[in-house]
Amino acid sequence: MRVQRFLRSAITLHSPNSLGRVAPPGGSGVMAVNTAPRVLSSTFGEGERSLMALANSEEEKRVARQAKLFEDLLVFEGGAVADHDSLGSRMILREFLHFCMYHRKWGYYPKLYRKYRELMTTGYFDPIPFGSLRSQHDYELYVGKLHETTPGFVTPTQVFQPFYGWVLAEYMLGVMRAKFDPSEPLVVYDVGAGTGALANNVLDFLAEHYPEVYEKTEYHVIEMNPMLITPLRNRLVHHYHHTKIHNMSFLNWRQHDPRRCFVIGLELLSGMPHDSVVWSADGTCSEQWFDFIQPDNLSSCIERFHNIKDPMILRYLRYLGWLQEESFHALKVLCVTGGRENIDPGRWSSWEPNMHDPLHLIMTKMMNIHNPFRTAWIPTASMVMFEMMAEYLPRHHSFFADWSRVQAGLGGFNGPLVQSKMRLAKDFYVRRASETLNSNAGMVDICFPTDFDHLQDVYRKICGDHKEIVNMTHPEFWRTFGGDKTSLFMAKSGYNPITEDFKLFQVFSTHHPAER
Template sequence: MNHLGTLVSRLPIRRRCLPSNSPTFALNRLARTFSSTPFASKAGKPQKDRFNYNPEIFFDEAPDPEHAAYTRVTSNDLERHTKPPTRVKMLVRDFIEDSLYNPHYGYFPQQATIFTSAGDPIDFRAMRDSVEFQNEVARRYSAYGTDEEGPGRQIWHTPTELFKPYYGQAIAQCLVSEYLLKYFPYEDLVIYEIGAGNGTLAMDILDFIRSAYPEVYERTHYNIVEISGRLAKLQEELLVPRHGCVSISHKSIFHWDRPEPAPCFFLAMEVIDNFAHDMIRYDYRSLEPYQALITVNASGDYGIYYTRVTDPLIASFLNLRRRLGHAPPLPSILKSPSVRSIYNHLPFAPNLSTPEYIPTRMLSLLRTLRNHFPRHRLLLSDFSSLPDAIPGVNAPVVQARVRGSAVACSTLFVRPGLFDIFFPTQFSRLRDMYEHVLAQPSADDDRLPIAPSPLASSASPLSIGAGFFSSFQPQNRRTPADGVASASGLPVGERKSNVFTHAVFMETYADLESTCLRNGENPLVDYYKNVKFLF
């Protein structure tokens, strides 16, 4: 298989196989790796070597005096900075968010370019086989040229662009099918999309609805939440003249403060892989988690140290994981205190677990959905696994495009803005988290009324008891919201979400005849094996 074929089938959005003469040295000149200083004493001097230690960390009991004096910052604090800061410390998620989204030097506002082929969409039915299809994609990709020095334009492509308009039409068919079944003609079709890129997915969805379901299109409202000012402008120029139902909000979804009481669909397509994660490690002596903080000295070099968990979001995630019964990535044998005691006396045994990257920003999104979109239906798609990740549990891929090839790094701590940082998603755990968070009372219940369904009676069935009609609550249904009835008029609750492979989702909703090659292969189904859907 050629390099492009590996790109599509293994890591379809951002990876190419590395040629034997790849310019890794150019990438290494740009990557500033973290320092590896021994444990520091309170006097700031290294302690003597010992058998059991991790050389690059120190604990909060004995911090380096210089690092302890650094200002603690967040990604919100750094939005005003026009260049990467020095003499600061921050959580790992703030470092990632600043690297990816800082408006002045972040990867997405300044570097990333979404692949959009010029001319007509690919005519799949005219292609002989997958080799000819891959060559056609390579031909269109080569139009962007090759950068001679350093990291050039960070070009990556999505299934939306590669399979347009058929991928967007499959998403539209999914949404419309659910809308017609549950809400039409009593409610409008309200769609929210975060991270809409060039606006191609929104265009394909709206074009399809207008053509295939004109009566639904008349009641459609499409809302985009976009953190990048550059992309928000592109979306407005592309969509608004053609579809007057489009509204674009230039802001982060994590800063969203406007309630949406009506039923709506919420799209997050190829977005959450770039959500910031935090890093934790467990002390093998006590099994206590420690949160990682990154330090940046006056020269711009990075250090890392660990403290007991004090961040509320990290603590909330770990508490939620315990309630759901999701075990931390620790050897089960170490649960025994006697075994831990023996282990900790073994020569050269590490005293901290392997770094684990936890999706704290994903938890923030779920809370936003619960608080501000109480009647939403989430449709989410992203990577379920990734090759070439840095060391660690649930670790990201860190890479940049150098001279036309994507080169992966071995560390997270690289120069902000020049490198893509993207994570896999554990979909089964995400589904458990999502359903649990939605089942909790909203923090905004007192000020966010839920719009009652036109099907509901004036007296809420739940006000006279959830078991008035039946004492049985199906396991695949959420607890019904008071005052909101289903199409049958009974308070049975919304259907819980499920996880689907990319192939199963496309086989359910896509027009597969239009993407079938002459030899019977279908790249829309056959590729993206490492992508899943939550719906």
């Protein structure tokens, strides 16, 4: 229809009856007749041929746009994960997880920082005296005491501070020498900065050892927990000329920055909301939702499974290659058939058990829903972050470090670890794991493992093949870039936790190629 309207309007403009009509000098809408001679028919024939060529090229562009639109499947629908003011009556899993962990009133992290404000904002503890530890046994006892006396969960950046920030600063300087123009500043986006320990260590190191780089440094601290904004300002006050603090979700970043920059996320991917996909033996694929019997009541949530239709889930599956479609055929079948891979009717009228089903069918459905071999947890929020980075930070260099596997996780591919800390005495906390996702929603921490091979495929599909990707374990990163600072963590017996432990901790870094 668009091409037909385009042809009709174009032929009207070039028709012999319209060639003599021009607008009057006064600019009114009344058309006047021009007394100029008509254009020769040969000229009109050439114009018609060029017009048809233009129409054909526009038709090709339209077909390409339609194919891209169907391929992207409404890229901007669903957008970023929002901070809901109300639960409402139903939520998809990623929104439910975002609500449980980050909501300003009921979320796990804001509540934790409100309850233990002093303990959670003072940096937890002083640097560990590795040189005075005798062996691995002493190190494990020391770290165990830290876990027992801290209401939150201790991260590797806190265990190895301030040296972790020093090595990361030297790593960024090495990338700048290889990729940046000498006149370009150092621009850093620290996502999920927490209490600002890493940002403070990086900026202190630059100010002391590389003052010429520090003078041109622009450090953006992005933290969505409102309880941490004041501690961040207090900790980074002596770097206020080079620091900008943003109280927002990085998924909602909409400021375009064409400069080269670093995006840093340490233990960020494990805390980002995921979705859950379940498929049955007949090829029916479903997505997980939560319905609420009482609105805004987390304890009344019920798991529901609906045919897969969410655009963000379908987009992730296409990026990953789980939907290997030619001419988008498989994706069309999924949309038309309500989540089934073929047009044959499903074995069951509904994926979930209902009161009219016989007992054996109810048991079969329950076994399929909770079967760990038919459940996958997919990082849709991480995908949205990559899409945002590709659009608004096109020349970014990224550094993500996170867990590749977790112990005692829920069933399924990349199942999360659901855990909390209980206070048994004044300064004594013990860790407790949960076997269900929604039993204590808003009261537990949820840590997802990251499949870095899948993450690399998704990142390359979104950000392009021109990006250089380095995927290595945490000990390999420190052996490569740590240098002499690696020996700072060695005990008297020769045991070094940063190279011998943290084998499940992995580093994912990407680089924008240097312009010639």
